[in-house]
Amino acid sequence: MSQFGYKGKGLEFLTSNKIEIGNQVKIHADLIYSGVIMPRYEHSDDHHIVLKLKSGYNIGLELDKIKKIELETTSAIKKEVIRRSSQPNPKLPKILLLSTGGTIASRIDYRTGAVTPALTAAELNASVPELSIIANIDTEVLFSEYSENLLPEHWIKIAEKLDSYSTSEYDGIIVAHGTDTMQYTASALAFSLAGFPKPVALVGSQRSSDRPSSDAALNLIAATRFLIEIHSPGIFVVMHNNSSDDEIACNWATRVRKNHTSRRDAFKTIGGPPAYIVKANSIEKDKMFDIPKREYVPKIKFDSRVLLIKYYPGLDSKVIDYATDSGYRGIIIEGTGLGHVGKTMYAAIEKAKKNGVFIGMTSQCIDGMVRMTVYDSGRDLLNLGVIPLGNMIPETALVKTMWALANSKNSDEMTKLMKESIALEFSD
Amino acid sequence: MSQFGYKGKGLEFLTSNKIEIGNQVKIHADLIYSGVIMPRYEHSDDHHIVLKLKSGYNIGLELDKIKKIELETTSAIKKEVIRRSSQPNPKLPKILLLSTGGTIASRIDYRTGAVTPALTAAELNASVPELSIIANIDTEVLFSEYSENLLPEHWIKIAEKLDSYSTSEYDGIIVAHGTDTMQYTASALAFSLAGFPKPVALVGSQRSSDRPSSDAALNLIAATRFLIEIHSPGIFVVMHNNSSDDEIACNWATRVRKNHTSRRDAFKTIGGPPAYIVKANSIEKDKMFDIPKREYVPKIKFDSRVLLIKYYPGLDSKVIDYATDSGYRGIIIEGTGLGHVGKTMYAAIEKAKKNGVFIGMTSQCIDGMVRMTVYDSGRDLLNLGVIPLGNMIPETALVKTMWALANSKNSDEMTKLMKESIALEFSD
Numbered sequence: 055m056s057q058f059g060y061k062g063k064g065l066e067f068l069t070s071n072k073i074e075i076g077n078q079v080k081i082h083a084d085l086i087y088s089g090v091i092m093p094r095y096e097h098s099d100d101h102h103i104v105l106k107l108k109s110g111y112n113i114g115l116e117l118d119k120i121k122k123i124e125l126e127t128t129s130a131i132k133k134e135v136i137r138r139s140s141q142p143n144p145k146l147p148k149i150l151l152l153s154t155g156g157t158i159a160s161r162i163d164y165r166t167g168a169v170t171p172a173l174t175a176a177e178l179n180a181s182v183p184e185l186s187i188i189a190n191i192d193t194e195v196l197f198s199e200y201s202e203n204l205l206p207e208h209w210i211k212i213a214e215k216l217d218s219y220s221t222s223e224y225d226g227i228i229v230a231h232g233t234d235t236m237q238y239t240a241s242a243l244a245f246s247l248a249g250f251p252k253p254v255a256l257v258g259s260q261r262s263s264d265r266p267s268s269d270a271a272l273n274l275i276a277a278t279r280f281l282i283e284i285h286s287p288g289i290f291v292v293m294h295n296n297s298s299d300d301e302i303a304c305n306w307a308t309r310v311r312k313n314h315t316s317r318r319d320a321f322k323t324i325g326g327p328p329a330y331i332v333k334a335n336s337i338e339k340d341k342m343f344d345i346p347k348r349e350y351v352p353k354i355k356f357d358s359r360v361l362l363i364k365y366y367p368g369l370d371s372k373v374i375d376y377a378t379d380s381g382y383r384g385i386i387i388e389g390t391g392l393g394h395v396g397k398t399m400y401a402a403i404e405k406a407k408k409n410g411v412f413i414g415m416t417s418q419c420i421d422g423m424v425r426m427t428v429y430d431s432g433r434d435l436l437n438l439g440v441i442p443l444g445n446m447i448p449e450t451a452l453v454k455t456m457w458a459l460a461n462s463k464n465s466d467e468m469t470k471l472m473k474e475s476i477a478l479e480f481s482d
Numbered sequence: 483m484s485q486f487g488y489k490g491k492g493l494e495f496l497t498s499n500k501i502e503i504g505n506q507v508k509i510h511a512d513l514i515y516s517g518v519i520m521p522r523y524e525h526s527d528d529h530h531i532v533l534k535l536k537s538g539y540n541i542g543l544e545l546d547k548i549k550k551i552e553l554e555t556t557s558a559i560k561k562e563v564i565r566r567s568s569q570p571n572p573k574l575p576k577i578l579l580l581s582t583g584g585t586i587a588s589r590i591d592y593r594t595g596a597v598t599p600a601l602t603a604a605e606l607n608a609s610v611p612e613l614s615i616i617a618n619i620d621t622e623v624l625f626s627e628y629s630e631n632l633l634p635e636h637w638i639k640i641a642e643k644l645d646s647y648s649t650s651e652y653d654g655i656i657v658a659h660g661t662d663t664m665q666y667t668a669s670a671l672a673f674s675l676a677g678f679p680k681p682v683a684l685v686g687s688q689r690s691s692d693r694p695s696s697d698a699a700l701n702l703i704a705a706t707r708f709l710i711e712i713h714s715p716g717i718f719v720v721m722h723n724n725s726s727d728d729e730i731a732c733n734w735a736t737r738v739r740k741n742h743t744s745r746r747d748a749f750k751t752i753g754g755p756p757a758y759i760v761k762a763n764s765i766e767k768d769k770m771f772d773i774p775k776r777e778y779v780p781k782i783k784f785d786s787r788v789l790l791i792k793y794y795p796g797l798d799s800k801v802i803d804y805a806t807d808s809g810y811r812g813i814i815i816e817g818t819g820l821g822h823v824g825k826t827m828y829a830a831i832e833k834a835k836k837n838g839v840f841i842g843m844t845s846q847c848i849d850g851m852v853r854m855t856v857y858d859s860g861r862d863l864l865n866l867g868v869i870p871l872g873n874m875i876p877e878t879a880l881v882k883t884m885w886a887l888a889n890s891k892n893s894d895e896m897t898k899l900m901k902e903s904i905a906l907e908f909s910d
Contacts, residue, residue, distance in 0.1 A: 202822035202859050206796045234818035238795050315820050315850030358796035364816075366880055367666050368634045368786030376804050388792075390662035392743050394630040420848075422743030431630055452794055 062100030063117055071123050081105060082122040083115055092181065112181070112268060142190045147225040147282045149189045151179055152215060154208070154239075155199040156232025158259040158270045178230060182271045189225075189278050201232025201239070201258075206356040206456060209242035213354045216247060216254060220350065226253040226281025228274065233258040233312060233320065236291060240307035241453040242356065244289045244477035249348035253281045255292040255304070260318045269294050269318040276302030276332040283337055284330060286345055289477075294318040295331055303328035306343065308450045308479040311420065324447050325421055325481050346478050355460035360384040362452045364418050365395040374402035377411065384412040384455040387440070388448045393417055393424035394431040400438060407439040410465055414441045414455060414472060416448040441472060444480045454479060490528030491545055499551050509533060510550040511543055520609065540609065540696065570618045575653040575710045577617040579607055580643060582636070582667075583627040584660025586687040586698045606658060610699045617653075617706050629660025629667070629686075634784040634884060637670035641782045644675060644682060648778065654681040654709025656702065661686040661740055661748065664719060668735035669881040670784065672717045672905035677776035681709045683720040683732070688746045697722050697746040704730030704760040711765055712758060714773055717905075722746040723759055731756035734771065736878045736907040739848065752875050753849055753909050774906050783888035788812040790880045792846050793823040802830035805839065812840040812883040815868070816876045821845055821852035822859040828866060835867040838893055842869045842883060842900060844876040869900060872908045882907060 060068055073079060073091060081087045089105040092112055102114040153159050159178055179191045196215060197208065212229060219227060231239060240256050247254075255277035259270035277292040280302075291310045295303035296319050305323045314320040323329070329343040361377045363369075365387060377385055385406060389395050393415040395403075406413060415435065417424050424442045426432030436442070443451050454472065462468035488496055501507060501519055509515045517533040520540055530542040581587050587606055607619045624643060625636065644655060659667060668684050675682075683705035687698035705720040708730075719738045723731035724747050733751045742748035751757070757771040789805045791797075793815060805813055813834060817823050821843040823831075834841060843863065845852050852870045854860030864870070871879050882900065890896035 200822070200857060200859055202793070202818045203824045203826075204795055205824065205826070209795070232819075234822055235795050312819065312847050313849055315845045315847045315852065317850065320847065320850070356796070358798070360796070361801070362792055362794055362797075364790055364792060365630070366790055366877065367632055367637070367663050368784070368788070368884060369790075370786070372808070373789070373801075373804075376801075380800070390630045391740065394628070394662055396631045396633065398631075398633070417743045419740050419743045419748065421741055422745065422748070424743065429628060431628055449794065456796060 060100070060103070064100040064103055067117055067120075067123075068103065071125075073123060073125060078126040079105070080124045080126055081115060081120055082124075083119045087113065087115065088126070089113070142186075144190070146188065146190045148223055149191050149278055149281060150219060150222070150224045150227045151191050151193045151230060152212070152227060153178060153193065153195045153230040154197055154201070154204065154212065154232070156201050156230065156234075156236075156258050157262050158230045158232075158257060158273070159198065160262040178270075178274075182274050184271070184275055185278055188275075189282060191278075192224075199232070201235040204232070204235055204239060206242070206358045209239055209246070209356060210354055212239065213243055213246045213352070216243065216250065217352045217354065220251055220352075224252065225285070226255065226278075228277050228281070229254060229256045230274075231256050231258050233260060233293075237307075237310050237312055237321075237449055238453055240289055240291050240310065241450045241477075241479070242457065244307035244479075245454055245457040246354045246356075247289065247350070247352055248346075248477050249350035250289065250352075251287050251350055253284065253286050254289045255281055256290065256307075257292050260316060260320060272299055273302060277304075280304050280330060280332055280337060284339075286330070288345060290329065291321055292332075293321040295328060300334060302332040304330035304332065306478055308477050309447070309481055311447055311449065325445055346475070348476075353457070353461045356453075356456040357383060357459040358456055360386060360452060360455045360459065362386045362388065362448065364388040365390055365399070367396070369396075369399070371399045371402035374399065374406055378402070378406040378409050382411060383459050384414070386414050386416060386443075386448060386452045386455055388418040389415050389424070390418060392428055392432060393426045393435070393442055394429065395435065397431075397434075400434065403435070403438050403440065412441070412455060412459070412465065412468060412472070413439065414443045414451055416443050416446060416451045418448070420447060421445075441469060443472070446479045450479050488528070488531070492528040492531055495545055495548075495551075496531065499553075501551060501553060506554040507533070508552045508554055509543060509548055510552075511547045515541065515543065516554070517541070540699075570614075572618070574616065574618045576651055577619050577706055577709060578647060578650070578652045578655045579619050579621045579658065580640070580655060581606060581621065581623045581658040582625055582629070582632065582640065582660070584629050584658065584662075584664075584686050585690050586658045586660075586685060586701070587626065588690040606698075606702075610702050612699070612703055613706055616703075617710060619706075620652075627660070629663040632660070632663055632667060634670070634786045637667055637674070637784060638782055640667065641671055641674045641780070644671065644678065645780045645782065648679055648780075652680065653713070654683065654706075656705050656709070657682060657684045658702075659684050659686050661688060661721070665738050665740055665749075665877055666881055668717055668719050668738060669878045669905075669907070670885065672735035672907075673882055673885040674782045674784075675717065675778070675780055676774075676905050677715075677778035678717065678780075679715050679778055681712065681714050682717045683709055684717070684735075685720050688744060688748060700727055701730060705732075708732050708758060708760055708765060712767075714758070716773060718757065719749055720760075721749040723756060728762060730760040732758035732760065734906055736905050737875070737909055739875055739877065753873055774903070776904075781885070781889045784881075784884040785811060785887040786884055788814060788880060788883045788887065790814045790816065790876065792816040793818055793827070795824070797824075797827070799827045799830035802827065802834055806830070806834040806837050810839060811887050812842070814842050814844060814876060814880045814883055816846040817843050817852070818846060820856055820860060821854045821863070821870055822857065823863065825859075825862075828862065831863070831866050831868065840869070840883060840887070840893065840896060840900070841867065842871045842879055844871050844874060844879045846876070848875060849873075869897060871900070874907045878907050
């Protein structure tokens with residue numbers, strides 16, 4: 055047992071109090087905190103020590119505010135957790151943890167309150183010692199980016215990496231990912247790796263891993279259990295299902311959306327329940343959810359010349375002309391209601407279609423079906439060649455269009471791909 | 483009592499069976515239907531008669547399929563309803579019903595199944611005779627358009643019309659409106675008529691008024707009760723609160739969103755409950771809802787040179803350059819998560835700001851606060867001059883930007899307006 059990561063005053067404090075990493079302690083500060091001393095990571099300051107509370111959350115405590123630290127009896131289970139985390143058990147299932155960055159791989163700087171994406175996959179794994187009880191986790195860093203900076207070229211790197219492990223010995227793969235664009239990456243993987251033979255869980259957190267109330271540990275543990283116990287091939291997004299810690303949702307990649315800026319249960323399956331819910335002692339499958347069966351033929355290409363346009367009163371149709379004239383190959387419209395835009399858009403849509411631009415219709419309502427045969431407005435747009443996209447959510451439709459454009463020979467084949475259910479992007 | 487609207491075979495059928503408008507009848511067709519014979523409107527065919535069922539819904543029955551029609555005893559209450567609907571009662575509150583079109587003012591053509599926006603406000607009123615029990619309704623047609631065709635110039639016409647009634651004898655005003663862009667119009671009225679001294683209810687329906695399962699009648703009745711019983715000045719959107727018929731929600735204009743393409747309870751207040759809920763025997767106010775108090779100074783102007791852009795991986799920043807170069811004065815970004823865009827957007831945002839374009843940040847999550855001080859990405863964007871818009875929903879932020887640009891002398895004053903709560907567009 056080392057004093058890993060601690061230096062200066064922090065190391066001095068622990069040494070003088072004869073406290074080691076992994077010790078169960080009681081710390082008297084503004085409140086009395088009970089928990090396990092956690093390792094610190096490189097670049098950390100020397101004014102804080104990190105405590106894992108019983109709730110599973112980590113908290114940073116400022117040395118100057120600590121009045122007293124008491125060593126408590128380290129429980130047998132905790133000792134076992136700590137022992138296993140340093141010694142792989144060959145009998146356990148093997149899981150690969152790929153890190154792309156994001157809050158889940160971030161730490162907070164307790165001096166400034168700022169969050170930076172600096173945790174390696176190994177550190178992330180080490181910060182959740184419970185994982186080593188249920189699986190041997192290998193780790194690999196793909197990149198360290200907040201997900202708002204990920205582009206289709208990053209989707210390709212993640213997909214190619216996953217493809218390279220398609221026949222590996224891993225029971226499943228976790229992709230640690232920022233939550234901001236996680237649904238876009240999930241859809242990109244679902245289309246480009248349709249039929250992937252292993253279960254893949256994209257896991258993020260809304261609060262950084264070394265922060266009190268972080269959801270990282272529980273999401274990672276639930277994802278690992280889901281991969282090992284269910285063996286459901288395909289791409290899932292695994293995040294909190296509600297605001298307490300008793301349910302983690304496994305959402306199917308193409309049907310999930312980030313619906314809240316900060317709640318831990320921000321991710322919701324649109325138009326239905328999540329595919330699976332991980333509970334304390336069970337993993338429950340939604341009875342309506344069917345794993346799509348498909349031969350695995352990876353098609354890892356995207357054409358990002360697609361514009362997403364939300365229609366609104368006052369939208370100038372010249373934006374559509376701009377897309378046509380600038381060489382865009384697809385436009386996804388977030389229409390109103392059942393899939394409408396105002397008449398002022400018709401001429402520009404007609405011109406775009408004449409220039410071979412694919413135009414797909416989704417709804418800004420987000421939930422519910424696009425139905426373009428009910429009203430004149432919808433029928434007019436169908437006559438102009440706009441393709442209704444059922445209840446595909448707009449962000450999924452955007453990614454699918456990028457994918458279908460890059461993986462079809464002509465516009466007929468592309469339109470056919472768009473109407474076909476490739477990865478459960480249409481639900482009933 | 484006339485045979486209003488019936489002609490040809492329909493009129494012949496009613497006459498030969500000695501049935502009049504308003505009679506309670508039992509009709510034997512594919513099923514046995516019990517209800518009240520309703521008037522038909524101009525342009526109707528002569529193959530159907532319209533029956534109002536006990537549920538409040540209207541149904542069109544094909545003459546050829548009717549096996550038998552029986553006159554039932556007309557109840558005293560029903561007689562009274564019919565009497566009052568043709569004779570205004572001066573003791574009742576006065577309500578103005580303005581019609582702008584939309585499904586609520588539409589009828590279905592029973593031959594083709596197509597829906598057209600052809601009902602006048604008077605016909606709409608006549609189709610819900612229950613209204614005459616609780617209020618004297620005057621009607622006026624502003625236009626007959628599906629709301630996807632309404633533009634900021636229509637917002638101005640509606641606002642000016644409402645303003646002209648600001649000191650009238652009406653207890654409240656109903657605006658019948660298509661649901662597709664109802665939330666945009668509601669926000670436009672809330673900003674341009676901030677402090678309006680009378681209650682205004684925008685009312686729509688997801689199924690046309692003469693259709694079985696139409697929500698038009700119940701929404702209109704609830705809106706009328708709300709206007710009369712609560713007297714809460716301001717702009718509300720009054721629509722079903724759930725999928726049954728026992729709760730109608732009165733949503734505050736700037737906080738409401740159409741979240742489903744077809745459900746009758748598609749409209750939801752974002753981030754909290756509706757301001758009021760109309761139940762069978764009561765109207766309940768949410769304890770957190772406070773009516774904003776403001777001196778009424780109408781500012782009925784909008785500048786539609788505002789572009790709404792949803793950020794996504796692969797978005798080409800040239801779209802922002804296009805807006806800058808084309809003379810747009812504002813851009814509302816639907817960023818990811820807490821209010822982020824990828825770094826590839828920064829240069830275009832900087833150029834837009836240098837050219838005096840207002841850039842406001844909302845979140846595509848729709849629910850939750852934009853917080854741009856948590857991550858580097860957010861701080862970078864703040865440094866570039868992007869204005870965080872709290873938890874204003876993107877569509878409301880778009881309308882507010884159009885309004886603030888047209889009602890401020892310079893960009894400082896405009897930015898100040900954007901940060902100020904004018905019409906409860908920020909909620910806690």
